Amino acid sequence: MEDFTLGVLATITGAAVVLILLALGARGIFKVIFGFVYTKLTTEPYWTNLFETYNIMKMVGLGRLLETELRSAHGQPPARPFGRRVILSPWNDLLFNPVYLHRLPLLDYNTVESDVVIGPRARYPLKLKLPILIGGMAYGTALSAQTKQALAMAATMTGTAANTGNGPFLPAERSIAEKLIIQYSRGSWAKDLEVLNEGDAIEIQLGQGLWGPAPAEIPPQRLARNPKLRSLLGVGPGEKAVIPPRLLEVEDGRELRALVENLRKKTGGVPIGIKLGATQWLEKELEILVRASPDYIAIDGMEGGTHGGLASALDGLGIPTLYAVERARKFLEQKGLRDKISLLVGGGLYSGMDFLRALALGADAVFIGTIALLALVHTQGAKVLPWEPPTELIFYQGKQKDKLNIPQAAQNLANFLKASLQEMQITALCLGRSHLKAVTKTDLSSTNRDLAEYLGIKWCGEPAGQ
Numbered sequence: 119m120e121d122f123t124l125g126v127l128a129t130i131t132g133a134a135v136v137l138i139l140l141a142l143g144a145r146g147i148f149k150v151i152f153g154f155v156y157t158k159l160t161t162e163p164y165w166t167n168l169f170e171t172y173n174i175m176k177m178v179g180l181g182r183l184l185e186t187e188l189r190s191a192h193g194q195p196p197a198r199p200f201g202r203r204v205i206l207s208p209w210n211d212l213l214f215n216p217v218y219l220h221r222l223p224l225l226d227y228n229t230v231e232s233d234v235v236i237g238p239r240a241r242y243p244l245k246l247k248l249p250i251l252i253g254g255m256a257y258g259t260a261l262s263a264q265t266k267q268a269l270a271m272a273a274t275m276t277g278t279a280a281n282t283g284n285g286p287f288l289p290a291e292r293s294i295a296e297k298l299i300i301q302y303s304r305g306s307w308a309k310d311l312e313v314l315n316e317g318d319a320i321e322i323q324l325g326q327g328l329w330g331p332a333p334a335e336i337p338p339q340r341l342a343r344n345p346k347l348r349s350l351l352g353v354g355p356g357e358k359a360v361i362p363p364r365l366l367e368v369e370d371g372r373e374l375r376a377l378v379e380n381l382r383k384k385t386g387g388v389p390i391g392i393k394l395g396a397t398q399w400l401e402k403e404l405e406i407l408v409r410a411s412p413d414y415i416a417i418d419g420m421e422g423g424t425h426g427g428l429a430s431a432l433d434g435l436g437i438p439t440l441y442a443v444e445r446a447r448k449f450l451e452q453k454g455l456r457d458k459i460s461l462l463v464g465g466g467l468y469s470g471m472d473f474l475r476a477l478a479l480g481a482d483a484v485f486i487g488t489i490a491l492l493a494l495v496h497t498q499g500a501k502v503l504p505w506e507p508p509t510e511l512i513f514y515q516g517k518q519k520d521k522l523n524i525p526q527a528a529q530n531l532a533n534f535l536k537a538s539l540q541e542m543q544i545t546a547l548c549l550g551r552s553h554l555k556a557v558t559k560t561d562l563s564s565t566n567r568d569l570a571e572y573l574g575i576k577w578c579g580e581p582a583g584q
Contacts, residue, residue, distance in 0.1 A: 206438040206466075208569055209475050211565055227540065236413070240387055241386070242389075252280045262513060263290060265519070267528075269291075270292075272529075276536060279298065279319070282308070287307075302320055302321065304366075322392045324395075327464075333361060347514070371406040394415075396436045396441075396442035400446065417439075418465050419438055422439075422466065422488075439476070443481050444572075464486060470537070478561055495527065496530040562576075
């Protein structure tokens with residue numbers, strides 16, 4: 119036993135000595151290498167200096183540098199998932215005003231109501247428990263079947279609606295979603311009566327925020343590898359699937375009105391909505407849209423996400439969400455349509471406070487995409503990181519999409535929605551408001567004097583008055 123103990127001690131001592139020698143040696147090697155590199159960096163002219171790479175990345179930006187390399191490699195605009203790098207809407211400049219005695223705060227946030235009715239004039243309005251919808255994200259052209267099912271399950275768990283997006287109809291999504299908006303897309307698929315009658319609402323998609331009305335296509339090679347998707351899209355062998363820049367059956371306001379009336383008749387009275395991207399021509403577009411008598415209008419700001427929009431377009435196409443919702447609300451008020459046509463907005467809204475600010479500015483509800491996917495993946499991203507991005511778990515073309523645990527993903531997103539709703543209710547409690555729809559611009563102020571003047575709210579440096 120004593121010999122064994124001495125042997126163990128000797129082994130430990132030997133290992134310690136080896137580690138010390140390695141550490142000393144490594145320190146010496148590191149010193150030599152560092153000295154060599156440091157000398158090169160501090161003596162070589164810039165045009166041969168490795169440090170110039172840092173300057174290029176700082177000047178151009180790592181994201182733009184990567185996209186430049188992708189353009190050079192493939193000869194095509196790179197598709198950047200999830201949208202813009204920077205949110206331009208000044209949401210953080212908007213502050214909520216709590217009350218103390220001149221109006222009493224509520225005693226319990228659970229008493230703050232959150233239900234919303236989309237399309238109040240429709241025969242069968244879309245009634246939801248919270249004003250946060252899952253935005254349109256397509257099966258096949260963007261997301262996997264597993265991801266769509268998880269989104270639908272989370273929507274059902276929280277009492278809101280899922281949205282098919284502009285891809286083909288997925289029966290599994292319909293079977294899981296208690297409330298489902300079917301998007302009438304610019305593509306030729308998912309427009310037959312059997313599919314349309316599956317919707318709790320129909321959304322005519324003219325375009326979306328940062329993508330605008332830009333065309334898109336799925337090449338024949340990709341469809342050849344996915345015969346099921348090719349069949350769902352109704353595309354023949356060797357053909358490509360195309361989403362044109364506009365609805366080919368609509369060229370003017372008269373034809374848009376005819377389409378709305380036809381869809382309303384076919385579907386028996388569910389809400390018919392129209393979705394478009396935010397634009398500086400917003401009022402001109404809305405003038406045409408309201409003549410078609412839709413039940414709701416969904417506006418997607420330029421900060422909205424997409425599966426893969428053209429990278430350069432993402433930085434300069436459209437207008438920020440905050441300005442779009444303010445202008446749209448004002449337009450509907452001037453037309454006397456505020457209580458007749460519901461207003462939905464999305465694009466760069468990431469938290470309960472973002473959602474409530476949009477409601478305060480006049481939205482009846484918000485829709486989310488990017489943040490919903492991030493919440494959905496949650497810790498399951500560890501299944502693919504660090505060697506692959508989490509998008510491998512959620513996209514249709516992702517190699518690891520089968521690893522997504524649907525019930526767990528749905529619960530993650532449901533938790534996010536419940537937490538966001540609670541944040542909104544607690545804030546409304548502090549404002550003395552018993553319903554989220556009772557939160558208005560009068561509950562807002564801003565440190566930004568120009569923004570306050572534009573929105574017609576108080577600047578923080580002046581008294582609220584009577």
